[in-house]
Amino acid sequence: MGTIGIHHYLYLSAILFFIGAFGVLFRRNLLVILMSIELMLNAVNLSFIAFARHNGTTDGHVAAFFVMALAAAEAGIGLAILVMVFRNRTSVQADDLTLMRD
Amino acid sequence: MPGLLDIVIIVLKAVFIFGFALTLLPLLIWFERKGSAFIQDRAGPNRAGIFGVRLAGFIHNISDVVKLLMKEMMIPPQVNRTYFMIAPILGFTFILTAFAVIPWADHYVIGGRDISMQVADMNCGILYILAITSLNVFGIVLAGWSSNNKFALMGGLRSTAQMISYEIPLGLAVVGIFMVFQSAQLNEIVRGQGQLLFGFLPRWGVFVQPLGAILFIVAAFAETNRNPFDLPEGESEIVAGYHVEYSGMRFALFYMGEYAAIVLSSAMIATLFFGGWQIPYAPTDTIIAHAALWLKVMLAGGALGGLAFAGLMFAWTKRIRGRFGDMREHEGPILGTLSLLAGVLFTFFFVKSLGLHALPDWGARTVALVAQISAFAVKVLFWCWVFIWVRWSLPRFRYDQLMRLGWKNMIPLAFVNIAVTAVVLVLLKR
Amino acid sequence: MDAILFYILAFLAVAGGLLMVSLKNPLSGAFSLILSLCSLAGLFAMLHAEFVFILQILVYAGAIMVLVIFTIMLLNLKTEELQEAPVGWMRAILTAVLCAAAAFGAIQIFGHVQPQAIQVAPDFGSMETVGRSMLSDFVYPFEVISLILLVAIVGVVLLAKKVI
Numbered sequence: 001m002g003t004i005g006i007h008h009y010l011y012l013s014a015i016l017f018f019i020g021a022f023g024v025l026f027r028r029n030l031l032v033i034l035m036s037i038e039l040m041l042n043a044v045n046l047s048f049i050a051f052a053r054h055n056g057t058t059d060g061h062v063a064a065f066f067v068m069a070l071a072a073a074e075a076g077i078g079l080a081i082l083v084m085v086f087r088n089r090t091s092v093q094a095d096d097l098t099l100m101r102d
Numbered sequence: 103m104p105g106l107l108d109i110v111i112i113v114l115k116a117v118f119i120f121g122f123a124l125t126l127l128p129l130l131i132w133f134e135r136k137g138s139a140f141i142q143d144r145a146g147p148n149r150a151g152i153f154g155v156r157l158a159g160f161i162h163n164i165s166d167v168v169k170l171l172m173k174e175m176m177i178p179p180q181v182n183r184t185y186f187m188i189a190p191i192l193g194f195t196f197i198l199t200a201f202a203v204i205p206w207a208d209h210y211v212i213g214g215r216d217i218s219m220q221v222a223d224m225n226c227g228i229l230y231i232l233a234i235t236s237l238n239v240f241g242i243v244l245a246g247w248s249s250n251n252k253f254a255l256m257g258g259l260r261s262t263a264q265m266i267s268y269e270i271p272l273g274l275a276v277v278g279i280f281m282v283f284q285s286a287q288l289n290e291i292v293r294g295q296g297q298l299l300f301g302f303l304p305r306w307g308v309f310v311q312p313l314g315a316i317l318f319i320v321a322a323f324a325e326t327n328r329n330p331f332d333l334p335e336g337e338s339e340i341v342a343g344y345h346v347e348y349s350g351m352r353f354a355l356f357y358m359g360e361y362a363a364i365v366l367s368s369a370m371i372a373t374l375f376f377g378g379w380q381i382p383y384a385p386t387d388t389i390i391a392h393a394a395l396w397l398k399v400m401l402a403g404g405a406l407g408g409l410a411f412a413g414l415m416f417a418w419t420k421r422i423r424g425r426f427g428d429m430r431e432h433e434g435p436i437l438g439t440l441s442l443l444a445g446v447l448f449t450f451f452f453v454k455s456l457g458l459h460a461l462p463d464w465g466a467r468t469v470a471l472v473a474q475i476s477a478f479a480v481k482v483l484f485w486c487w488v489f490i491w492v493r494w495s496l497p498r499f500r501y502d503q504l505m506r507l508g509w510k511n512m513i514p515l516a517f518v519n520i521a522v523t524a525v526v527l528v529l530l531k532r
Numbered sequence: 533m534d535a536i537l538f539y540i541l542a543f544l545a546v547a548g549g550l551l552m553v554s555l556k557n558p559l560s561g562a563f564s565l566i567l568s569l570c571s572l573a574g575l576f577a578m579l580h581a582e583f584v585f586i587l588q589i590l591v592y593a594g595a596i597m598v599l600v601i602f603t604i605m606l607l608n609l610k611t612e613e614l615q616e617a618p619v620g621w622m623r624a625i626l627t628a629v630l631c632a633a634a635a636f637g638a639i640q641i642f643g644h645v646q647p648q649a650i651q652v653a654p655d656f657g658s659m660e661t662v663g664r665s666m667l668s669d670f671v672y673p674f675e676v677i678s679l680i681l682l683v684a685i686v687g688v689v690l691l692a693k694k695v696i
Contacts, residue, residue: 004538006649009575010639012542014632016549016568022627023553031558031609035565035600039549042572042592045584052657053579056650061662062670064584068591069677073684075596079603080691086607185559226659229586236594240566243598247559247605255605262602266595286659 009050016043030085030092034078041071107215115221119201122479127361128163130486135159137487138494156430167354175350178249185248190348190355193241197362200234203227204369205289207379207474208386212464219379219471220289227288228276231370235272235325239265241359242327242334246344258344260501261327261334267508268324268331274516275317278523279374282310292378296385304382307375313519315375317512322367324508326360329493333501368485369478376481379474386470393466394458396473401452408445412438537578544571550624557611562601569593581657 016039023036045064052060082092089096136159139146147159155161177186202221210217224230239262246258280286283294291307299305308315324331334344345356372378381389389396415438422431461469499507548568552561573588603609655661666674 004534004578008538008542009579011632011636012545012575014635015546015628018628018631018635019546019549019553019624021631022624027553029558031600031604032553032561035552035561038592038596039552039565039568042569045588046572046575049576049579049581049584052581053652054646054649056652056656058657058662058665059669061581061584061657062666064581065587065662065666066670066673066677068584068587069681072591072596073681075599076684076688077691079599080688083603083607083692092607092609225582225655226586229590229659233586233590233594236590236598239594239598240601243601243605247601259602259605262598262605266598266602269595 006050006054009046013043013047013050016040016046028094030082030094033094034075034082037078038071038075041067111217112221115219116202118206119204119221120198123198123201123362123365124358126365126482126486127358128160128167130361130364130490131163131166132160133487134490134493135162137490141491141494155433157433170351170354173350175352178347180250181347182248182250185244186347187352189241189244189248190352190359191241192244193238194355194359194362196234196237196241197359197366200231200366201369203230203288204366204373205292205378206478207471208289208293210467210471212467218289219475223287223289226286228280228286228291228374231366232269232273232276236266236269238325238363241356242344245348245356249344249347251347254344254346257334257346261344264331264334264504264508265325265327267505268321268512271317271508271512271516272321272325274513274520275311275314275321276374277516278311278314278519279307281520281523281527282307288373288378292373292380293385295377296380298383304377304380306377306380306382311375311519311523313515314523315371317516317519318375319371321508321512322371323489323492324504326363326367326489328360328364328489330496330499331504332493333498333504364486364489365482368482368489371485372478372481376485378481379478381473381477386474389470389473390466393461393469394455397458397461397465397469398452398455400469400473401448401455405445405448405452408441408443408448410445412442412445414438415441534578538575541571541574541578544568545575550628554624558609559601559604562597562604565600566593566597569597579657580652583657583659583662 020036020038020040020043023039024033027033027036045067048060048064048067050060052058052064085097086092136146147162148156150156150159150161150165152161152164177183203224205218205220205223207219210219220227242258242261242265246254246256246261249255249258279291283291285291285294295304295306297305299309303309323329327334345353348356415434419431419434419438422434424431545568548564548566548571551564552568555561555564569588569592573585573593576588577585
């Protein structure tokens with residue numbers, strides 16, 4: 001409590017990152033996996049911005065901007081792949097994508 | 103921490119904006135009905151009345167509100183209840199928050215305090231409006247999805263695709279404005295439109311960025327789902343699209359949200375491209391320097407307006423004498439007397455002010471404030487009328503024509519606009 | 533005042549994240565993520581990053597999440613009938629907090645953060661400062677990003693076509 005220092009933001013960023021990682025590892029729905037990746041990227045953004053504020057430079061903002069642009073590109077392609085998968089298998093569960101398993 | 107007076111001022115500004123936007127809604131609905139009737143050469147609504155007073159169809163708004171309030175807010179059994187109930191709220195609230203950054207007048211300096219006439223003077227004001235516009239989509243998406251109805255889903259999907267497609271030309275068209283006025287703060291942009299271009303034209307956005315203005319206006323029509331882009335909600339196309347399952351006050355929220363979006367888009371067009379609160383050839387300093395003259399002119403204008411309206415009402419009364427047998431014959435005299443009183447009041451103040459030669463500083467600034475707010479209100483009302491006019495003049499776009507226009511015609515044009523603006527700016531700097 | 537705002541926004545962000553990874557309905561998960569993203573935007577604004585705050589709402593909540601929700605609606609993805617390996621709330625929170633503590637402990641031991649935040653100018657994080665920095669120091673990554681976005685757009689159109 002009291003003044004909020006950078007440690008608070010770093011803790012929050014770490015917690016969000018691990019919630020996202022948890023989602024990627026333990027959920028089977030492809031869409032939820034995609035959204036968890038977005039959450040991880042956001043946690044990293046928060047860390048960048050917190051350090052930028054702490055160090056007084058705007059380099060962290062620029063980095064966050066690039067991360068956002070990349071996340072947009074990756075979300076677009078991920079969703080396109082998801083739509084293709086759905087077209088072929090009519091399901092977005094990762095369990096059903098077993099064609100290459102022996 | 104802002105002091106108590108600062109908080110009170112912000113709350114007052116928010117209340118004013120809320121009041122303006124919401125008061126404009128019944129006026130716009132009445133405008134739409136009577137205006138469309140005028141364009142289509144028919145009479146329009148003229149039946150609803152309170153004790154016989156019909157006010158040329160204005161009472162219809164009140165009866166509409168009463169009807170919508172009293173109608174059963176039925177929730178069909180097959181819908182997803184949570185999202186069904188949240189969707190109209192989302193559709194209406196976001197649009198009202200977007201009004202926070204629109205400047206109504208220049209900074210008002212009174213008692214050593216510099217009050218900006220926006221609720222929030224954000225550094226990137228235009229981007230805030232674009233962000234809110236992109237959040238608007240959620241209300242429609244949720245409404246379409248939760249209704250569990252194929253027509254609603256189709257309408258919702260089409261509307262979503264349309265809105266996100268036209269966000270891009272909307273955003274690109276303002277990039278030219280950024281470049282010319284060198285700022286993303288809306289108040290700075292409006293202030294920059296006070297100078298003169300080529301010596302006689304006011305430096306309005308539409309004169310420095312004609313292509314950008316056209317692109318923005320068309321994209322604004324598409325963003326508000328308004329004709330000619332209203333395929334997702336056309337009654338004859340898709341059975342009213344995404345709000346087919348809504349009734350009662352929920353439907354009223356959607357309806358009001360659409361008209362609030364019209365007011366917002368008109369305010370945006372007026373701010374960015376038509377000088378906002380600037381009166382042509384009279385930037386703020388000019389008005390403050392000649393405040394006494396402006397006061398006399400405004401009072402004279404008010405007097406003339408009141409007397410003219412009174413004359414009109416009495417002429418109308420004379421013309422319809424004996425045609426109807428009820429209260430409508432008395433509306434003319436009542437309205438005429440009221441405006442005659444207003445005109446006489448204004449004349450009285452005008453005569454009293456003829457002796458004034460200089461106003462105190464706060465008086466001069468208040469005169470400037472009132473003049474600028476009135477100018478802005480006139481421009482917003484004009485653009486609202488254009489929205490209504492276009493709706494009843496143009497046929498609807500087919501969905502593939504709409505998408506092709508957005509992606510294949512407007513986006514390349516927007517890029518060309520940016521490139522040409524950049525080249526011209528570099529050449530002019532030499 | 534700052535502390536209250538931070539804790540509210542942090543709570544909303546974490547709650548949104550937890551709801552997203554635990555709810556079965558993908559649409560509800562998407563909306564929880566939107567809640568989380570908007571709270572993060574608020575945190576960015578608290579850190580004097582005005583430009584990134586607006587971008588977060590414009591790009592993430594307004595465009596990427598609309599795309600995700602659009603896909604859910606298009607494919608008509610319903611609540612999953614198949615019972616996944618049930619991972620409950622408590623396990624999720626516990627795992628996340630433990631891993632976060634481990635990571636943070638590692639930062640404390642191996643990392644170095646100066647104790648005081650530097651005072652910043654009032655226009656820190658404004659569009660002008662960030663844009664200037666981006667177009668002068670970081671112009672090469674800027675151009676590369678635009679190329680990546682172009683490749684992504686072409687890739688998405690090609691991937692989603694039924695007949696190439």
